[in-house]
Amino acid sequence: MRSIHPVINIIKKKFSGQFIRNVGWLSISEIIYRVLRLGLVVIIARYLNRHDYGLGAIIMTVREFSLTFADIGISAKIIQAEEEELEDLCNSAYWLSWVVFFSLFVIQSIAAFPIAWFYKSPNLILPIIVSGIAYLIWPLSTIQKTLIQRENRLKVIAIANSAQNFTGSILTAIFAVLGMGVWSLVLPSILISPLEPLIYYRAQSWRVNTGFTTKSWSQIFKFGKNILGVSLLRTLRNNLDYLLVGRFVVKQGVPEYGIQELGLYFFGFNAGLGISLSIINAINSAILPHLCGVRSELSELKKSYFSSLKTIRATIIPFVILQSSLAHIYVPIVFGKKWVPAIPIVILICLSAIPRPFADAASQLLIAVGKPHLDLYWNIIFTFLFSMTILIGVNLPFLGVDTSVLSVHLGEHWQIIVVAISVLLVHIVFLPLFTLWATRYVFPKTKKD
Template sequence: MQAMNRKIGVGVLWNLASLFLTRGAGTIFMLFLARFLAPEAFGLVAMATVVFELANAFINSGLGAALIRSKDVSEADLNTVFYTNLLLSLVAYAALFTGAPYITAFYSQPELTPLIQVMGLVVFINAAKVVQTAVLSRKMDFKTRMKANTLSVVVSGCLAVAAAWSGWGVWSLVVQMLSSALISALVLWLVSQWRPALQFSTESFSRLFSFGRNLLAEGLLSVLYQNSYVLVIGRFFSAELTGLYFLAKKVSNLIAQQLTGAVQGATFPALSTLQDDNAALRHKYRQIMQLMMFLIAPIMGLLAGLSPVLFELMFDERWAAAVPYLQLLCVVGALYPLHALNINLLNVKGRSDLVLKVGFVKKAVNLTLLFLAIPFGVIGIVISQVIGTFLALIPNTYFSARLVGYSLFDQIKDVVKPLAAAGFAGISAWWVAQLEMPFLILSLLFAGVAGLLIYILASVLLRAEGARMIWLKVNDRLTKKFGKKAYGGQ
């Protein structure tokens, strides 16, 4: 178990390093682009992104995850997945290219046709790196993936800013997406030792697809659901409102989904070795859940409280209307680890069939709420997303209780303390930010520090388990470094 903790810890650290380098750089470039571009430009790209991400789900879901989870992988398995993904990507791109005019008619946005046809190339580029990524994940070589991701984000961001500066408008965002995918794929191919051979095994395809098909279906449902809000807003409202929602969603996802994804990516290969030991798996997942909520909840709470000052400081007045969207989406983000880690648990247990069932139920509920909210405008749609997030906890945790005994009630007990502390912190930060200050940056600084101190104090008073885990880890490290005498020992 000690070796397992160390293995997971190293993987998480590299994934987090990749997160902060790539997403941090990506955020900076996004801020620059938002200063140059109007919300309408982001809205058009968001509309186009819906369809090409749906096509991208064919190659990112299913077979790649099946390779990572498999205990033993042969060359035949790798080659089969590689050529299958290439074929699927060609079919998907052909569908995007020919279907672009119809998608344009759906949105009533003539500018979308060339955008979709060019952006769709990302699908083919991503297909070429699925196996390379899976091989590195199996080796838990997150350092190499970090280098590839960091380089692609920095170079593509610079190219996009240069394009926006030169007046390319919405096409600067297309430049960013294409160059990022291409550079990442090239770097992975340069550093990886695996190369495809002319080999295809029907046995490998059948075995891997038996697991991957459910993840493929779940991936398609997830992409359709996750982008359904952009799709509906783009269809029934303006490109400007779509862009405002898209930016708010992008900022909220930056923390919750990416941080959780970093932990999932690092823990999935290691925890798969515990799939037959329910007690050990439940114990490890409780630790991960408590720690993730302790880290993510305060970030989302503070982001919600500080968002008015942040937007005033970073963007011009065109983006101010996105603030209430972001504040509501922070609630969704705070609960995201609960949803993601429960789904990850089902994947570790090899029950991709249950992943599909859970996904179908919660998406049906949330889509129903979405369409009922259309008459209430974009703010009503975002509120429906918050309501759906709470309701989705029921199906998401049902099978976790059945498989490993980790019930909804147990999970609520594990997360309620950091959520309560984060709520106090967010409200405190918002209140301090309202005080008169000579500079906005001072308001942001004082409000952020005040909110963080409130969170730490509330966590200690509530005896949050995540705080105890971090303290024990820090205390153990310091004890090893300085000896017992530093802590009053012998």
């Protein structure tokens, strides 16, 4: 028995070590960004008002929905593909990415008008259109970035992210100080977009070597349709509270009150989940290639998966608890006293981060074993549950509930605090159930277990 242990340890070190290094690089990148972002948030919190924050939340939500449609499975398919089909797949995916991003730019520009009408704010039209200009640059390096991820060279992605985040943060701060309002949240992402192609072109030698082709499009669509569905549902969940708060939280005699409350909620959400979400995203970027690399051996896949969960547990839980417990101290000091009403939202949303990365890891596990449709089914169920919970929370007055007690105990901003409570409850109840189910599905218990 002793002779087996060194072999097992070598295998563990090979796969777990690579995963931890990748998570480490991406986490360092995100932490550097968040440290910069902390200073940036301090500046824009003092130079932007709640209305600007509200407009920014809507613009970023629109952009996030657009970018979700860009994720039609191109990256996941390239990462998961066998070596012999890779070159043809990359050439075809390159042209598909151009079609997708150009279409998104046109659709977002057209959608700006009904969105502005829905929120009764004409000031949204031009920023929404301008924010889509970056879509016309990103296809240049989409394939290179994905190949780097496939090769597990996530250090390069970390460097690219850091360069973009640093430059973008500096530009945002400058524009905010200059009094550019919501434009300080829109223009930097466009100005820094050429950095990505410059970095990835130097780091990855792949270049398109065919004319326009649709050869592998059906293959990509077939693989990616479930992933796209999951991404859309996840994006809807991540932004549904923004959409509802901005439109349905109203106060008689106060024009655009919903957008002002959305600004407060958006600040609280980002202050509460910003750093945690960065670490979660870093882990998610590393998990899929990590699991795909060992998916042919169930025992190694199981070891790698549970090793990933241990990394998540050791990283996320202590950080979230520390951050939420100190919110009463750092929010007024760092961001200013005008954001004190957002402290309950910061705490509630921060705590909702704990189950998220475990469920995300379970989703990546299903994709790695070729079962993305099961992830899609779960996301349909969870999105329905999430939507119903948030709708009930934001519409309590219309449901005949006596809200005077809530107003007394939670204060003037009780409506958005109730929304934050709803977000926390739906995450801590249902995400652990999915994580447990997906894990048991892929690794069913046996008598030996």
